Amino acid sequence: MSWHATVLTLFPPMFPGPLGQSLAGRALAAGLWRLEVRDIRDAAKGRHRSVDDTPFGGGAGMVMRPDVLDTAIGSDDGRPLLYLTPRGQPLVQDRVRALAGGPGVRLLCGRYEGVDQRVLDARDAEEVSIGDYVLSGGELPALVLLDACIRLLPGVMGAEASAEEESFSAGLLEYPHYTRPAEWQGRSVPDVLLSGHHAAIAAWRRAQAEQATRLRRPDLWRARVDSAPAGP
Numbered sequence: 001m002s003w004h005a006t007v008l009t010l011f012p013p014m015f016p017g018p019l020g021q022s023l024a025g026r027a028l029a030a031g032l033w034r035l036e037v038r039d040i041r042d043a044a045k046g047r048h049r050s051v052d053d054t055p056f057g058g059g060a061g062m063v064m065r066p067d068v069l070d071t072a073i074g075s076d077d078g079r080p081l082l083y084l085t086p087r088g089q090p091l092v093q094d095r096v097r098a099l100a101g102g103p104g105v106r107l108l109c110g111r112y113e114g115v116d117q118r119v120l121d122a123r124d125a126e127e128v129s130i131g132d133y134v135l136s137g138g139e140l141p142a143l144v145l146l147d148a149c150i151r152l153l154p155g156v157m158g159a160e161a162s163a164e165e166e167s168f169s170a171g172l173l174e175y176p177h178y179t180r181p182a183e184w185q186g187r188s189v190p191d192v193l194l195s196g197h198h199a200a201i202a203a204w205r206r207a208q209a210e211q212a213t214r215l216r217r218p219d220l221w222r223a224r225v226d227s228a229p230a231g232p
């Protein structure tokens with residue numbers, strides 16, 4: 001069975017969206033992963049099919065009803081249930097790798113001010129954020145999470161790319177890249193890259209990756225250094 005993604009959303013036409021193109025789109029067509037999009041409104045009852053209601057305690061906006069969401073989620077099948085929210089734990093590559101290595105994901109996309117907390121607790125949902133800014137719903141974050149997972153599935157990328165992936169596993173940013181022409185608008189490519197000395201190129205790239213990480217992402221740099229064995 002291929003990696004199985006289920007998306008619960010009020011906006012089914014947003015899927016597969018960009019994941020129908022390029023790398024993920026080819027993998028989808030090839031059956032390397034499978035996408036099931038479920039309209040949350042199909043689980044709503046009554047003449048108005050309402051999926052939300054006003055918040056207890058007052059305040060702005062609407063809250064998605066727990067009974068409707070519980071019906072939409074349906075039965076458990078061993079795949080983790082993730083709720084996309086800026087309140088969640090930040091998504092990191094280690095988690096992406098673990099999700100890609102499992103049977104798939106069920107992604108709950110919220111709208112409005114949020115969803116009733118009780119359904120998240122009852123269904124043991126994992127709350128995930130894709131960064132410290134606020135989006136209008138969970139659909140774009142769901143697409144981001146899926147893209148990050150799909151590129152790691154076996155057969156989706158060439159073997160060269162899985163080795164490349166280890167750059168981030170090592171907790172470093174990528175080194176800079178160059179291609180032809182060797183001189184462009186008065187700017188030349190670093191000499192070492194034209195030297196043909198593979199060991200020197202590897203050392204230069206390593207140093208560039210370390211410098212970029214230290215300068216741009218001191219948080220990542222610290223995490224990497226702190227995980228090194230203690231000195232004498």
Ligand code: 6GU
Pocket residue numbers: 083084085086088128129130131132133134135136137138141
């Ligand atoms: Cl997962 N959802 C929303 N609505 N906004 C976000 C987010 C998620 N992650 C960052 N901002």
